[in-house]
Amino acid sequence: MSSALAIESEVASLIVEALHLETRAEEIDPDAPLFGEGLGLDSIDALEIALAISRRYGFQLRSDDERNGQIFASLRNLAAHIEKHRQR
Amino acid sequence: MSWQRQRERGSLGALRLMGWVITRLGYRAAWLLLYPITGYFLLSSPRQRRAARLFLGRALGREAGWRDLFRLFFTFSATLLDRVFLLDGQRRGFRIEVQGMEALDARIAAGRGCILLGAHIGSFDALRAVADAGCPVEVVALMHGDHAAISRDFFAQHAASRHTTVIPLGQPDAMLRAKECLDRGGLVGILADRAPAMPGRTGGMRVVHVPFLGRPAAFPEGPHILAGVLGAPVMLAYGVWTGPRRYQVRFEPFAERIVLDRRRRQEAIAEAAAAYALRIEAVARAYPYNWFNFHDFWEEMDAS
Numbered sequence: 063m064s065s066a067l068a069i070e071s072e073v074a075s076l077i078v079e080a081l082h083l084e085t086r087a088e089e090i091d092p093d094a095p096l097f098g099e100g101l102g103l104d105s106i107d108a109l110e111i112a113l114a115i116s117r118r119y120g121f122q123l124r125s126d127d128e129r130n131g132q133i134f135a136s137l138r139n140l141a142a143h144i145e146k147h148r149q150r
Numbered sequence: 151m152s153w154q155r156q157r158e159r160g161s162l163g164a165l166r167l168m169g170w171v172i173t174r175l176g177y178r179a180a181w182l183l184l185y186p187i188t189g190y191f192l193l194s195s196p197r198q199r200r201a202a203r204l205f206l207g208r209a210l211g212r213e214a215g216w217r218d219l220f221r222l223f224f225t226f227s228a229t230l231l232d233r234v235f236l237l238d239g240q241r242r243g244f245r246i247e248v249q250g251m252e253a254l255d256a257r258i259a260a261g262r263g264c265i266l267l268g269a270h271i272g273s274f275d276a277l278r279a280v281a282d283a284g285c286p287v288e289v290v291a292l293m294h295g296d297h298a299a300i301s302r303d304f305f306a307q308h309a310a311s312r313h314t315t316v317i318p319l320g321q322p323d324a325m326l327r328a329k330e331c332l333d334r335g336g337l338v339g340i341l342a343d344r345a346p347a348m349p350g351r352t353g354g355m356r357v358v359h360v361p362f363l364g365r366p367a368a369f370p371e372g373p374h375i376l377a378g379v380l381g382a383p384v385m386l387a388y389g390v391w392t393g394p395r396r397y398q399v400r401f402e403p404f405a406e407r408i409v410l411d412r413r414r415r416q417e418a419i420a421e422a423a424a425a426y427a428l429r430i431e432a433v434a435r436a437y438p439y440n441w442f443n444f445h446d447f448w449e450e451m452d453a454s
Contacts, residue, residue, distance in 0.1 A: 108326055109326050109376070
């Protein structure tokens with residue numbers, strides 16, 4: 063398993079756990095949108111994901127980040143962003 | 151939720167008309183116009199009238215008549231008139247009494263921020279006027295699209311509120327922005343009596359049915375989840391209309407923190423929503439003509 067795939071499945075598990083989803087982590091399409099269509103998350107989910115990421119990876123997602131649209135566009139983008147900014 | 155959109159569009163039209171009348175003819179003329187405007191609202195919206203009658207019957211504990219309906223619709227129109235002034239930051243001639251400021255100040259001083267749970271009761275412009283008049287920390291208001299649009303539209307024409315930022319609900323980063331405001335010790339206002347128009351994850355609505363005036367009604371879970379997840383103290387906040395340009399704004403302690411235990415998370419959310427509904431019920435009984443939910447609150451009108 064490449065490291066990109068490894069972090070993607072790790073983040074998928076984090077999302078499933080943080081949001082108490084019924085979906086299994088491996089069922090999340092890495093390219094599908096997380097919000098609206100696709101997984102259908104809302105702003106409360108976004109908050110819970112941001113908190114879980116800060117606990118696990120030691121950095122904060124910020125609402126004033128211009129790249130948020132892109133970061134939250136898919137599991138793949140979110141995982142790549144985490145890989146780049148993680149403190150642990 | 152087309153009723154909501156219609157209502158807001160109607161409100162915006164009335165708001166513009168009043169804005170025009172006030173600038174040309176002054177407050178008193180606008181006040182006299184409230185009577186025909188109220189009559190028009192009352193006669194032209196049978197569905198809202200029916201919903202209001204159901205609410206008033208329960209809040210008053212007796213059958214509601216035309217006089218009660220007129221009073222409710224009139225109060226609503228009066229807050230719309232005042233809105234023209236309050237959104238513009240013009241407080242001359244207004245008397246806004248505030249209760250519970252010490253309790254709010256204590257929470258502000260603690261530096262952990264505070265969540266203010268509101269309702270569609272009275273005027274949130276009166277609340278906002280209090281914030282603008284010297285709140286030492288920043289204030290954000292989470293609002294559904296329609297309200298956010300009206301406020302934005304109005305701010306474009308008038309000098310904007312100096313202190314309060316509106317965050318439209320429905321954007322993915324809305325709650326994150328609320329969290330950051332609390333982190334900075336600010337206040338986050340959110341209306342907790344109207345179920346969200348948008349379905350949440352996997353089509354499920356984030357609503358919970360809890361008793362309100364003797365019957366279960368749908369209340370949003372979101373505000374209580376936000377409070378639980380962030381661990382901030384929670385107060386109730388509302389401003390009721392008590393007479394021409396007279397308001398009473400109240401801040402009441404609600405919870406030091408809402409604990410969402412992992413294993414009984416859903417129960418904890420339902421308990422918080424039920425506690426909120428019970429408190430709002432008391433306010434609705436004390437100020438029944440300030441209740442501005444003109445929709446089928448108990449989802450009973452279409453049942454045959």
